[in-house]
Amino acid sequence: EPEVTQTPSHQVTQMGQEVILRCVPISNHLYFYWYRQILGQKVEFLVSFYNNEISEKSEIFDDQFSVERPDGSNFTLKIRSTKLEDSAMYFCASSGQGVMNTEAFFGQGTRLTVV
Amino acid sequence: GIQVEQSPPDLILQEGANSTLRCNFSDSVNNLQWFHQNPWGQLINLFYIPSGTKQNGRLSATTVATERYSLLYISSSQTTDSGVYFCAAVEYGNKLVFGAGTILRVKS
Numbered sequence: 135e136p137e138v139t140q141t142p143s144h145q146v147t148q149m150g151q152e153v154i155l156r157c158v159p160i161s162n163h164l165y166f167y168w169y170r171q172i173l174g175q176k177v178e179f180l181v182s183f184y185n186n187e188i189s190e191k192s193e194i195f196d197d198q199f200s201v202e203r204p205d206g207s208n209f210t211l212k213i214r215s216t217k218l219e220d221s222a223m224y225f226c227a228s229s230g231q232g233v234m235n236t237e238a239f240f241g242q243g244t245r246l247t248v249v
Numbered sequence: 250g251i252q253v254e255q256s257p258p259d260l261i262l263q264e265g266a267n268s269t270l271r272c273n274f275s276d277s278v279n280n281l282q283w284f285h286q287n288p289w290g291q292l293i294n295l296f297y298i299p300s301g302t303k304q305n306g307r308l309s310a311t312t313v314a315t316e317r318y319s320l321l322y323i324s325s326s327q328t329t330d331s332g333v334y335f336c337a338a339v340e341y342g343n344k345l346v347f348g349a350g351t352i353l354r355v356k357s
Binding site for chain 2: 192235236239
């Protein structure tokens with residue numbers, strides 16, 4: 135069964151360092167997303183991406199964050215200068231159409247720890 | 250934007266018991282999904298159910314869109330059902346809004 139895959143599973147980084155989280159969405163999907171979950175809290179939307187551009191973003195997704203689809207299969211989230219409060223589980227998701235009309239599928243997550 | 254409220258926040262069951270989890274949303278929705286977050290943190294899709302009723306094994310879900318709620322039924326619970334159950338809704342735009350979740354513990 136097709137699935138969304140994320141790498142790495144865990145990442146520990148020093149405060150102020152740049153990190154790139156990687157995702158391979160389901161191959162025929164056109165819409166891509168990043169969500170995050172701070173430990174013990176609800177899952178929060180960060181950004182949606184369609185047709186090589188951001189279609190929607192939350193207040194959390196400030197200038198420190200960026201997304202890119204560098205090739206036909208990968209979708210990345212970059213955090214430019216990590217802060218302690220960026221520690222969270224980051225989920226990538228994809229859907230065939232926009233989530234108003236279809237189901238979104240999530241990857242297994244990358245647990246980011248900023249020390 | 251839409252508010253998604255889940256109840257109960259915590260639930261402890263004896264193995265074999267049945268349960269009902271509820272998800273209320275503040276406005277009409279275009280999408281409603283249920284997820285199970287396992288102990289490793291993975292979000293597992295359970296149901297895509299903007300309206301109507303669906304069943305998958307021991308789990309079933311019903312969404313009554315006109316009354317702005319969805320229910321997830323777990324029958325004959327097993328210890329592997331433990332984890333956090335989230336519902337998430339889309340009112341408009343391209344984002345899922347998650348509830349705070351129900352933490353389910355099934356004891357053997």
